[in-house]
Amino acid sequence: MNLWNAITIGFKEIYANKFRSLLTMMGIILGVSSLVAMSALVKGMENGMKEALVAIGGLEKVRIEEEDIPAWQQHLADQAVGCTMNDVYGLQQSAPLVKLITPEMRMRPVLLSKGGRNFTPWNLMGTWPSALEMNEHVVQYGRMFNDLDNEFSRNVCVIGSSTRDALFGSPEKTGREINPVGESILINHQPFKIIGMFQHYESEQDRKMRAQAELLNQQGGTNKSKVNPSSANRRGSSYVFELKNSTVYMPMNTMWIKFKAGGGTNGVPDPRLSGVSVKVRSIELFELALQQARNVLMSTHKGIEDFTFRTQENWSESISASIKNARMSGGIISAISLLVGGIGIMNIMLASITERVREIGIRKAIGATFFDVFVQILVESVVIALIGGLAGLFTSNLLVKLLVVISPTDNTPVITFESMLMAFGSSVAIGIIAGFIPALKAARLNPIQALRYE
Amino acid sequence: MALVELRNVSKIYHLGGEEIRALDDVTLDIDAGEFISIIGPSGSGKSTLMHILGCLDSPSKGTITLDGTMIHNASARQLASIRNQKIGFVFQFFNLLPKLNVLQNVELPMIYSGISGKERKERAMAALKLVDLENRSKHRPMQLSGGQQQRVAIARALVNSPKIVFADEPTGNLDSHTGEAILNLFYKLSKEGRTIALVTHDPEIAAVTPRRIEIRDGKIAKNVDNKLAGLGGTSKFVIKE
Ligand SMILES: Nc1ncnc2c1ncn2[C@@H]1O[C@H](COP(=O)(O)OP(=O)(O)OP(=O)(O)O)[C@@H](O)[C@H]1O
Numbered sequence: 024m025n026l027w028n029a030i031t032i033g034f035k036e037i038y039a040n041k042f043r044s045l046l047t048m049m050g051i052i053l054g055v056s057s058l059v060a061m062s063a064l065v066k067g068m069e070n071g072m073k074e075a076l077v078a079i080g081g082l083e084k085v086r087i088e089e090e091d092i093p094a095w096q097q098h099l100a101d102q103a104v105g106c107t108m109n110d111v112y113g114l115q116q117s118a119p120l121v122k123l124i125t126p127e128m129r130m131r132p133v134l135l136s137k138g139g140r141n142f143t144p145w146n147l148m149g150t151w152p153s154a155l156e157m158n159e160h161v162v163q164y165g166r167m168f169n170d171l172d173n174e175f176s177r178n179v180c181v182i183g184s185s186t187r188d189a190l191f192g193s194p195e196k197t198g199r200e201i202n203p204v205g206e207s208i209l210i211n212h213q214p215f216k217i218i219g220m221f222q223h224y225e226s227e228q229d230r231k232m233r234a235q236a237e238l239l240n241q242q243g244g245t246n247k248s249k250v251n252p253s254s255a256n257r258r259g260s261s262y263v264f265e266l267k268n269s270t271v272y273m274p275m276n277t278m279w280i281k282f283k284a285g286g287g288t289n290g291v292p293d294p295r296l297s298g299v300s301v302k303v304r305s306i307e308l309f310e311l312a313l314q315q316a317r318n319v320l321m322s323t324h325k326g327i328e329d330f331t332f333r334t335q336e337n338w339s340e341s342i343s344a345s346i347k348n349a350r351m352s353g354g355i356i357s358a359i360s361l362l363v364g365g366i367g368i369m370n371i372m373l374a375s376i377t378e379r380v381r382e383i384g385i386r387k388a389i390g391a392t393f394f395d396v397f398v399q400i401l402v403e404s405v406v407i408a409l410i411g412g413l414a415g416l417f418t419s420n421l422l423v424k425l426l427v428v429i430s431p432t433d434n435t436p437v438i439t440f441e442s443m444l445m446a447f448g449s450s451v452a453i454g455i456i457a458g459f460i461p462a463l464k465a466a467r468l469n470p471i472q473a474l475r476y477e
Numbered sequence: 478m479a480l481v482e483l484r485n486v487s488k489i490y491h492l493g494g495e496e497i498r499a500l501d502d503v504t505l506d507i508d509a510g511e512f513i514s515i516i517g518p519s520g521s522g523k524s525t526l527m528h529i530l531g532c533l534d535s536p537s538k539g540t541i542t543l544d545g546t547m548i549h550n551a552s553a554r555q556l557a558s559i560r561n562q563k564i565g566f567v568f569q570f571f572n573l574l575p576k577l578n579v580l581q582n583v584e585l586p587m588i589y590s591g592i593s594g595k596e597r598k599e600r601a602m603a604a605l606k607l608v609d610l611e612n613r614s615k616h617r618p619m620q621l622s623g624g625q626q627q628r629v630a631i632a633r634a635l636v637n638s639p640k641i642v643f644a645d646e647p648t649g650n651l652d653s654h655t656g657e658a659i660l661n662l663f664y665k666l667s668k669e670g671r672t673i674a675l676v677t678h679d680p681e682i683a684a685v686t687p688r689r690i691e692i693r694d695g696k697i698a699k700n701v702d703n704k705l706a707g708l709g710g711t712s713k714f715v716i717k718e
């Protein structure tokens with residue numbers, strides 16, 4: 024008997040017991056669709072995280088920060104200077120694997136005011152123009168300050184959209200986009216001129232939601248307030264974009280001279296930096312570049328290890344860990360439902376061969392071999408699993424849509440081809456495993472006893 | 478050499494320490510083209526003999542040769558192939574598959590011998606014509622009378638052109654009129670040159686066949702040539718020559 028005949032027989036048998044077969048398939052359908060849906064959710068999560076990682080400067084970015092002096096160097100504590108511009112110049116000269124270097128000087132507390140409105144941005148610092156490239160910023164209005172502004176320590180600043188929203192009003196509230204370039208604001212009571220504004224950063228999902236909301240507002244002006252994107256569900260990675268929007272940059276020298284004068288000694292303003300951001304030339308040379316930077320810093324810090332490297336690796340590691348967890352729990356749930364589905368198939372196949380002992384006896388009496396019967400029963404079980412698997416792939420799409428409606432997330436679930444292939448493959452594998460014992464049992468039947476069976 | 482050669486065949490069952498000799502040292506030859514009946518009281522071992530002859534069961538002792546092949550020590554796979562190619566089996570309870578139609582039932586043995594769909598259909602229709610049921614090919618077995626069902630079963634037994642047809646009480650489940658028709662069919666098939674062995678406990682049926690083997694308690698009691706014994710034609714059944 025060839026395989027095609029076995030498959031035809033399998034289909035007929037399943038069609039003859041439509042309802043029973045459908046119930047049996049249910050387990051596989053649920054298993055496959057939950058597997059696909061879970062991996063779609065995880066994939067969406069992953070995409071969102073990657074997006075956020077790029078937004079904060081990518082994996083190549085490393086921050087050099089001050090760190091407590093290790094215990095064995097405590098006696099040198101009074102020699103430690105922390106991060107200074109010396110580090111920056113040292114790296115520029117002696118660390119060729121580092122392609123971008125930006126000093127960062129922050130202050131606390133910070134208060135911005137314009138008219139009656141006050142705002143404390145999350146991320147205010149004095150830096151170099153290269154901060155633009157370092158932190159993947161895009162200027163929407165005006166310009167970034169340049170070396171000249173830095174040289175003359177001009178009171179100019181470039182702000183993010185949240186700062187604009189807080190001091191001048193957001194487009195959602197005022198109904199129009201306000202360009203703050205040219206305006207004057209006070210930063211800790213000193214007048215500053217806004218010379219540029221970054222674009223508004225948001226996740227893919229937020230962008231979509233906003234576009235949708237705008238469309239809705241255009242269509243029916245009556246229910247205008249119904250969808251408010253800024254109050255929409257914000258979870259997961261979108262805080263990254265929130266922080267990025269809350270940036271205020273001023274020239275390095277401006278910060279140093281105008282705000283750090285009080286903290287210094289001998290009339291020189293406090294030269295300590297909050298940190299130095301660097302970008303390595305390529306991710307393949309990451310470790311090497313780090314080593315190079317460490318050597319330079321060891322010399323500029325006179326051998327005192329009062330600095331540390333903060334890489335995004337920790338961040339991306341914790342992301343991969345949480346993704347792994349999500350994948351694992353999703354996988355376990357799906358595996359359990361697939362297992363239950365497989366048990367269901369095995370159960371129904373065992374019942375089915377008990378019902379058909381006589382049929383199997385007849386088939387054997389007229390020449391069916393062990394192999395013929397084995398294949399027939401196995402194919403039947405695989406066909407059930409196969410149909411269940413296909414149906415599961417179909418329902419997984421619906422399930423994902425349903426999940427999005429029930430719990431909106433930051434990240435659009437993405438159904439991948441691999442996950443579909445994987446789920447379908449495991450349904451077929453389950454069909455084979457579940458059918459194996461019943462098929463073996465049927466194939467082993469003695470024809471005489473089978474024919475006597477009532 | 479005879480088509481079927483049984484030498485000292487025994488079938489022994491063990492039931493709770495007790496030994497049941499369903500067949501006890503049976504030696505028997507069936508030549509090609511013969512039409513024989515096996516008769517005996519209930520429990521005498523007729524079915525057991527038939528199953529062993531039909532390669533459905535294996536003997537405890539002794540040797541069997543069918544068409545030159547030794548089957549007493551053949552593998553399960555070889556036995557399946559012999560059942561498929563060389564043997565046609567007709568059962569008392571027809572044993573058709575209820576979910577398949579008449580044509581599909583007759584096609585079934587050919588599915589296991591790997592014959593293509595087109596040829597299967599042609600040969601199945603030819604076999605159905607032989608038993609006069611070609612106009613019922615699309616019916617389900619349940620939609621046919623007992624006699625018609627048995628004719629379908631005979632068509633199925635013949636469809637792979639076997640060397641020998643075994644029938645275990647083929648009329649046992651039919652009324653005497655229908656039984657007579659089936660008997661006539663076997664007679665016709667025998668006249669066409671087929672080798673047939675049928676089991677019965679009805680002497681009237683046994684009287685129709687040219688040779689009659691009587692078994693009692695698993696032993697061959699008599700091996701009678703009806704023609705030589707002058708018993709031919711004494712049956713109540715009318716055979717249309
Ligand atoms: N599987 C078995 N286990 C034990 N004993 C068996 C088995 N099969 C048959 N027998 C015994 O073998 C003997 C012969 O049985 P068999 O079925 O061949 O008789 P039979 O001549 O066909 O009878 P009937 O005319 O009633 O069909 C009986 O005594 C029966 O009890």
Ligand SMILES: [Mg+2]
Pocket residue numbers: 523524525
């Ligand atoms: Mg019997």
